């Protein structure tokens with residue numbers, strides 16, 4: 036179990052692996068999403084201009100998968116950690132599902148956006164909750180301003196959300212914990228290298244990430260099995 040003192044500031048970065056045991060596919064694994072879809076065709080501003088129907092087909096499929104998923108023990112362990120630490124925990128996820136919130140986490144920075152939100156691609160109307168699916172031949176959703184409604188997702192080539200808050204939390208952190216992320220996608224892959232020299236840095240996942248050399252220690256195993264012990268948040272059963 037990780038020792039966490041009252042003076043610690045904990046930064047947790049989660050990736051697709053934390054939701055894998057909930058049945059949501061990762062991106063780069065054997066059955067990863069990027070084995071079956073080309074990023075530039077479904078997750079880029081170019082894709083949106085070129086074929087918005089295909090983009091909505093992809094995110095509609097992901098909405099269906101995510102709406103059937105339930106949090107696993109890793110999400111629950113992180114929610115319990117927030118109950119214990121309050122503001123001393125900063126939870127940053129690259130995931131667009133809402134499983135951290137379903138588990139009870141309240142303050143989650145979704146740096147790559149949220150699957151169940153949409154926004155206008157033209158006007159400044161704020162992102163709004165949207166669980167609809169838009170598969171052909173359904174018409175593509177339109178905003179009152181005439182713009183097109185797009186998924187509230189950070190696509191490749193776009194700037195992630197909440198970076199100011201994230202960098203402030205990285206500066207303050209004394210314990211950095213990454214879970215279930217391959218360590219290849221920037222800027223998240225470099226977060227571990229940005230924390231102060233004195234901070235402890237640990238990784239949890241079934242295999243070492245690409246940036247493993249930046250971590251003090253890697254705990255190898257599935258998030259749902261490793262995190263409850265590591266964070267001292269085992270469910271009573």
Ligand code: OAD
Nearest residue numbers: 050051052055061062063129215216217220240241257258
């Ligand atoms: P990846 O698919 O790149 O990596 C998933 C990681 O999860 C791998 O390192 C696996 O070893 C690990 N993993 C698999 N099962 C696990 C389990 N049960 N417990 C813990 N870890 C497990 O996913 P990310 O690193 O999250 O961006 O990908 C980062 C970004 O790349 C995503 O947010 C997405 C993608 O393209 C956008 O769409 C903008």
